[in-house]
Amino acid sequence: MSDDDALWWARLRSGGPRPVSPDSAYPAGVRRLVEPDAGAVWLVPDLPDGARPDVLDELGLPGAHVDQRGDTARVLAACLRCCWTEPSGPVWPGVGAQLDDVATAFRSITDNRDERALHAALLGAVRRLAGSGWLIFDEDQRVVRLGPRVAMWNAAELSSLRELWRSMPR
């Protein structure tokens, strides 16, 4: 691995997935996720099985802390239900979904909280997920897309996510 590659890897792993222009060079061992409009390319490290974030679970170590983990996971599931229109195919890039649609899907898998609490939970979770690259959130258009981090789920994980997708109401 050249020094350049090593630097790229260090940047990718310490900073998370990042967009580059489509014609830029990229290091070995990363996956390129092309934006639907081909305007940018996300570089996602292609990690071997023993080095993925879920290793923490195997070791019984706590991962990064998430506020309201349950709600955040539910919002991600709702976004997955709305944005992954072709679950037989790859999860990236998916399509954009209106925040209202996501809210509907979210409401169907949560307890009957009142509208305001639901909206606060939804918006907080969407922003948290957008911050860590799980979602891309356009605040002005109120459109949610799946982020580049979803491409790090491997084939086995995607198949269990398909099960989840089918079990969720639209």
Next chain:
Amino acid sequence: MRVTGGTEPTLDQLAGDAAVVRLYRQVFAVLARESGAMIADSGMLDVDEAILDAFADAGREGLTLDQAVAACRPLDARLVTRRFEVLREYGAISKVVDRPNERFHRAAFAPYVMLLFLRRMAEQGGQAELHQLLTLEHVNVQEPDATAEVGRTSVSRLSRIFRHLGNELAILAAGSTAETLGDHAQLLWGNKSLITQAEHVHAVVIERWPQLHGECATLRLALAAYGDAVETAAGRLIEQAGTTRALGLLPVETWVSFARGSDADTLAGVLDGFVFDAPAPWFSPHQLTEAVESGRQTGGARQPPPRPEAGAAPPPETTVAPADDADHLRDLAERLLGDTTSVPVTEVLDDSGDWPAARRVLADLTALHHHPDLPYELVWSDGLRIDVTASPSWTSHGSLVRVADAEAEK
């Protein structure tokens, strides 16, 4: 059994002792088994050393057994005697003059040197000795007056050494647990410079005596086998460490003392070259599914809170009598019996007309018979009425009887 007494030994000392004994046992196992005296702990080794020390101090007269025991006074006399016998049996101690009643003994220097070597090898894994041996061989084969025979023995000796090393390591790597491997392997492997040194010897020999190419090929094979064994053993240990993330390759004390005795820069230096992932949360499909399931559960079947039962409790339901057709049956029986106490079944059936109706009557009669509260019963007798033209073509003789009357008649 610790004959030296004193303070409680630390873990490190015990480990050191164990290593000494292990090597000593390997070397002397054959001799000791024959003489019936295996070295069982490092205390025995201390006894041997004390005896040999006593001989060194004794001077040219030598020592009798009693003098040796006296010189080793803090040690147990019986133990010293036994080890003295053992040493004499395998020739480390012999009589000054070989005659039946000779009491004075002398010690050979070789066993003592052996003992020193053993201690050193146990501490350093024998690698220093191996290096020295290799250097010696190198010097030997470079001697101007060395013959091909010297080169041959030297090369075959080295081949055998590396075969031994490689075999032991390969067997350990293939068959033993990772812990055993970790315990033993540190004595065996190492270091590329062993192989390099052996290759130097090999280069000298093959250049000076080309006719020894066969022996040299054997040496090359042995070196390659040793290299492979090292690779295999290292691979297994690393694999083990990789799957369990075990820090057990070094003893715990080493980690602890490293952590305690290092300054901040050294500790930070451990992580040089490591890059940590951005602290982003990770959502496994399992977590997502679990979250969705739990969300549904709290949303779906929400139980109403338990209501207080004060005052508003509904009145208990009135007891409902079990449905019973006793009245109907009683009417039927009274109608059939009329004033009489008994009426033949055949007659009742004939009166009822066709067979379906007769069957219903018969069912009612049976119910009458079995009803616990009604005083009627069916009494069957042996007779049989046969009439091929009738609908029930045969009918048993029997009669419906009012029980109370029947008892009264008796």
